[in-house]
Amino acid sequence: MGERRMKKTISIVALTSILAAGTAYGSGYRIPEQSADSTAKAGANVASALGADASYFNPANMSFMANDGWVVEGDLSYIHLTEIEYEDNNVAFLNHESKDENFLVPTAFMVSPDYNGFHVGLSVTAPYGLAKRWPDGYGAFFSEKFELKVIEFNPTVSYKIHNNISFAAGARVLYSSATVMRKGGSLLGLPADASLYVDGDTIDYGWNAALAVKPTEESNISLTYRSHVDLDFEGDVRIDTVPSSFPIATDGDVTVPAPAVLALSGSYDFDKLTVELTIDRTFWSEYEELDFEYDVPVGPLFTPLFDAPVTKDWDDTNAYRLSMEYRLNSDVTLMGGLAYDENPVPDKYLSFELPDSDAWIISAGARFAVSEKSEIAFGVLYDYKESRDVVNAKGINGEFTNASAYFASLGYTYRF
Secondary structure (H helix, E strand, C coil): CHHHHHHHHHHHHHHCCCCHHHHCCCCCCECCCCCHHHHHCCCCCCCCCCCCCHHHHCHHHHHHCCCCCCEEEEEEEEEEECCCEEEECCCHHHCEECCCEEEEEEEEEEECCCECCEEEEEEEECCEEEEEECCCCCCHHHHCEEEEEEEEEEEEEEEEEECCEEEEEEEEEEEEEEEEEEEEEEECCEEEEEEEEEEEEEEEEEEEEEEEECCCCCEEEEEEEECCEEEEEEEEEEEEEECCCCCEEEEEEEEEEECCEEEEEEEEEECCEEEEEEEEEECHHHCCEECCECCCCCHHHHHHHHCCCEECCCCCEEEEEEEEEEECCCCEEEEEEEEEECCCCCHHHCCCCCCCCCEEEEEEEEEEECCCCEEEEEEEEEEEECCEEEECCCCCEEEEECCEEEEEEEEEEEEC
């Protein structure tokens, strides 16, 4: 019983809110780009991934890397999320905007040399996270603040089955923490206002697999899969009122799905130019309903505000990604990418927690050899979210605009 109750807390404001920030960046609250190369190539970094970040994006490609020793890479990404503006169709008083957000996200990758056809890889990434704040106005009743941090440790092993075929598999270990603040409004007409505060963390596990086939020396066809993982948060819940007549403090837990992702990718080398096309499908349809419970019953006053089941019924989504790499010379490689990323939230269930919409992405970057053993890379990306005009029973009758994200990544690779 206690387990079901906080499940609703972080689910509602978490899974849907989880990235109005990340969503202003990626589909739902997933962050596809985790390295300088993937940023520069708009996420089309699967079949063509032949650096240390292949340990995350396509571990089967580790078998095709031209490395006699270890390859390690460290990256630092800066994310800026713009203010999202809401304009109500009927009541101008409800017009307001969210806070802009800024984040620094470090990631790391490693690939071993060949051991009788085997390679070992390790990646440390942040595949979900960020935050969204509607500090005042109408949006604060749905998501005054949401902050999610997810760190994934992903050890992988690849094996070259044949000169042109490689298979890889690995374990996903995810550490997650979340903080949720939400205003609830008046209590059944009484002169009291309610607010919700939740703080929790969890460690959860999954798996991933990849297959890479090279029909010719110039081509690569890859299939990758990352399993669904339930993030089972445990933590503290506090419900306050003003005046403080009905405070509640309890423990609880909540499950937030990290959806499975399937990617089909193909690349081809045209002499100095490599072109990749990737289609990835995120299985958001696992997110059907939010229903959270607390260890201590919240009572009839708080049930309508914080304890009513919420239907989500999100849709599976596709992203279409195209990238190009041009080897200008032995020391410089130029990169660029385009992508279209669908959003999973149906109109009838969209709210301030995650005012998501379809996105267009453009990116660019370059790699530079610093020495025989090292290189640096950078990537920049712009994610533009389409405006979305919605009328539904969730209290939305207006248009969300100006949702976008700017992303910049810097990476350093060393071979030893």
